[in-house]
Amino acid sequence: MTVTVSGPLPDEVYDVVVVGAGVVGAAIARELARYRLRTALVEASGDVGDGTSKANTAILHTGFDAVPGSLEARLVREGRDRLASYAEECGIPVEPIGALLVAWDEEQLAALPALARKAARNGYRRTRTVAADELRSREPHLGSGASGALEVPGESIICPWTTTLAYATQAVRSGVDLHLNCRVTGVGESAARSPRLLTTGRGPLRTKWLVNAAGLYADEFDRLLGHTDFSVTPRRGQLIVFDKLARQLVSHILLPVPTALGKGVLVSPTVYGNVMLGPTAEDLDDKEATGSTAEGLAFLRERGRRIMPELLDEEVTAVYAGLRAATGQDDYAIRSHPEQGYVTVGGIRSTGLTASMAIAAHVVELLTEAGAKVGTARDLVPVTMPNLGEASPRPYQRADLIAADPAYGALVCHCERVSRGEIRDALAADIPPSSPEGLRRRTRALGGRCQGFYCGAAVRALLDASGADAWSSSSLREAAR
């Protein structure tokens, strides 16, 4: 079990290096861990899932609205079933609450049958048209003017943080090396099947096979190997997360009827018991522009007011923005370059979470076809993830856990009801957090309505004692010198 965060990298030749520990890279590393291969997962940031993966809309899609016949359509369909059973197996929170595509005018209402036919072409036949009165009885807090809906009962909400962490944890426990704070800056020429030399911020790294799962930077990485067939335009999505007290307002994922401009703004419960409004869709050229804007928030509030006016009276818990890796192409940009021993996994958009396990299987196939000797698959070391979801009991609700260890009854973060035991476990986990945000993604601590008014100082003290926080007192003191 090897996770490194600093210092030189192991002086050995890996069979496969996966660049990028987002949900897709972590899934690929996990899939590779089934085989007798020396695999490394390398990540520029100090944590897994720290880029695009941490800030998506957290939906486990059916793929009903994919482009029929596309690679994305197939991988989403396959990935959905794989992830659904994986989630059950290792405790990733999922709630199958179903979606309603709400039509707000006659034109949108008229578009629903075509969407149902498209879903059928994608192999999804459980859609159903819902009349206005039934829609109102099922979602009584919808704004006025909703004229009907298409029901997609298979759409679910999922925890994206636990998913990435489960993949990475299982990969590491099954023998994959994870190197964090390790940005790959250069790729050496490879001569006929001899190992390739990668230059990283932490020194050289040697590998026979290379997988590019660099997310927003997949195009730039591709350029290092001479490929220019796609470029990534970051598409920003800003989201507003409302307080848990708003959760009773909505019981389905409320999707808009898609238009030429994109999938539009949705209102959805989260597995943490909140309600999410968003995202915006803004094409940018800065791959680090993850800030929210006054215009974006005003736009979301205007949309939200129409979809569900009462939602706007609720307190806002969080505002965030994520960047999708848009390529201007209709499909994922997954390309195998056998002669280079290289596979690019680019253009993975918001469906990437759903498709991740299928993408991983597909990539291993591509590597095998290209000549990688993977051998026979073996079982992975099982993992059980801490439950961050509201649908099943959390530690503070479990008498058995608290009886065995009273730390699970000592609540530190009151809004999210996170115990000292859970924070301790996260700090001691195989892949510990490197920041308060990382701790939040593992436990929900600091993620609630007070945003630290009550517990912030205590949680940060625990984190600092573990030496994990980059803005801890010791680093601040050093910076002050």
Next chain:
Amino acid sequence: MVVGAGPAGLALSSRLAASGISVETVDREDQPGGVPRHCFHSGFGLRDLRRRMTGPAYARHWADAAVRAGAVLRTGVTVTGWSEGPPADPLAVDVTSPAGLERITARAVVLATGARERPRSARLVPGTRPAGVFTTGELQQAVHLHHRPVGRRAVVVGAEQVSYAAVRTLRDAGVEVVAMVTELPYHQASPATALDARLRHGVPLLVDARVSELLGRGRLTGVALRHRDGRGTTVACDTVVFTGDWIPDHELARRGGITLDRASRGPSVDGSFRTDRAGVFAVGNLLHAVEPASTAAREGLLAAEPVLRHLAGGTRPLAWIPVQVEEPLLWVAPNRLDPADPRVEAGGFVLRTEGRLGPWSSLVVRRDGRVLHRQRMVRGAVPGRTVRLSAAWTAKVRAEVTAAVRDPDGGPVRISVER
């Protein structure tokens, strides 16, 4: 049962226990005392205890008083929700603590869960999400309870009394305060406090300005400000403290189906601190975010009588007369009257205004068009500070109802401002 061991909950517990009632007081924090625990400035206790104390000393005073009087005080105990009580006991809550899960039943539950400051996200301040962003509550705990370094250059958002407390805490932590920013055209603290910060400590006050964006990746590097006239500027800093803008911590109240005041977001109560759920009372800053600790403690003491009346089998009103405010007033607490017994135990009403009220403006209380009371405010009022209204006129409401002068149901009581 009392939920929350801040000044209000502790003061109430001490008085109830002294009356021979069996009282259990729970708090989710490890130490009792509520917010004063981390307010290290002195000035506590002057009004109610006639001596000068720090916040922690004040917190200890009331915790000791409650325990001495015989209340069972339990900390590290979180009330996680309401539960179905056994038939004979109408009220029951579920709690979690290191001792496990429990169901506590009581004949009266008093909510004293306090208030919090709205964080940056709830204020919809756009920008990046860097480290270095605080509320006063988190800042004070970080500095005074955990002795942690904060940053080097700070901007304080707000210019209320609590904002100046944040400035003091920052100074104690060795942080330079580069500016205070308020959207209003003036500060809302006492003149002495504001002058002291500005003149003696050189903290500039930027008025008519708001934070329009947070800047920086990883760590805060600055805040963008926008002036009312549209001018923009950027202030370099590594720390920003969002102060004031309080919201009652009303989760338990709301989950119990208790009606809240739309504007204050605290539970609606009458002059006896009764909510619209039988046997459930609410006191302290849960009702009016935020009053000084002494006000909260005083309410706790005053709430004892009504709770005792309830335990002795007191009746509940069939209907309440709403007490409403008109612009620019924001809200009033208590905000309903029992027609049969409209007394106000706290001795008066607490209000807030959205805009400045000039000197010599008046609060006017009317019901069905009849003026019940007129109260002149010699010094006027500003947003974010207490406005008090006498409760003497409530006797007239009672007289009206008893005599059934007109329609006994009548309309609401309305409070407006005349300039």
